[in-house]
Amino acid sequence: MTQSNQTKAAEPEDMARMFVERANAGDANGLADLYEPDAVLAYPPGSTTIGREAILEVFKQMIASPIEFKVEDPLPTLHHGDLALTSTRPADGTGGRTQVARRQPDGSWLRIIDRPER
Numbered sequence: 001m002t003q004s005n006q007t008k009a010a011e012p013e014d015m016a017r018m019f020v021e022r023a024n025a026g027d028a029n030g031l032a033d034l035y036e037p038d039a040v041l042a043y044p045p046g047s048t049t050i051g052r053e054a055i056l057e058v059f060k061q062m063i064a065s066p067i068e069f070k071v072e073d074p075l076p077t078l079h080h081g082d083l084a085l086t087s088t089r090p091a092d093g094t095g096g097r098t099q100v101a102r103r104q105p106d107g108s109w110l111r112i113i114d115r116p117e118r
Contacts, residue, residue, distance in 0.1 A: 006030050008108035012084035012101040013074055015111060020069040028063055032056035035111045036102065042115040072097070084109065090117065 006022075009015045015034050022030035032055050035041070041049040041058065049058050072088035075096075082103040087096055100113040 006033055008104075008106070009034070009101075009110070010108065012079075012086050012099075012109045013077055015099065015101060015109065016074060016086065016088050017071050020071045023059075023063060023067075023069045026063050028056055028059040031059040031063075035114070039110070039112050039114065042117075045117075 007018070009018060019031060019034060022034075032052050035052050035055050037052045038050070039052060039055060041055050043049060043058060043062075049055050070091050072091050075087045075089060078085040084101045084103075085098065086101060087098040090097055095117040097117050098115050099111050101109045102112050103109055
């Protein structure tokens with residue numbers, strides 16, 4: 001699977017909004033494109049999904065359910081070189097949502113670790 005021509009995240013914080021937009025549009029490919037090829041996703045609950053291809057399959061199943069996602073309030077991002085720890089305050093009252101993103105050679109950002117708690 002190759003990345004689509006969708007807009008790339010200019011900042012790590014952009015990915016939370018982009019995730020919501022793509023999920024609500026039913027765009028599983030666009031969701032998977034937010035992740036590096038060997039990314040790790042802690043979803044579905046109690047599971048670990050490894051790699052963009054496997055993440056794509058999870059997202060195809062996830063968007064088949066009638067879930068409406070909402071943009072959540074971001075917490076401050078912690079940067080260390082080309083890595084960033086992002087998080088949001090969950091609107092549904094579940095634990096915290098946290099992600100680690102890495103700056104790509106073109107300056108955009110992709111997730112490498114995601115614990116969505118959804």
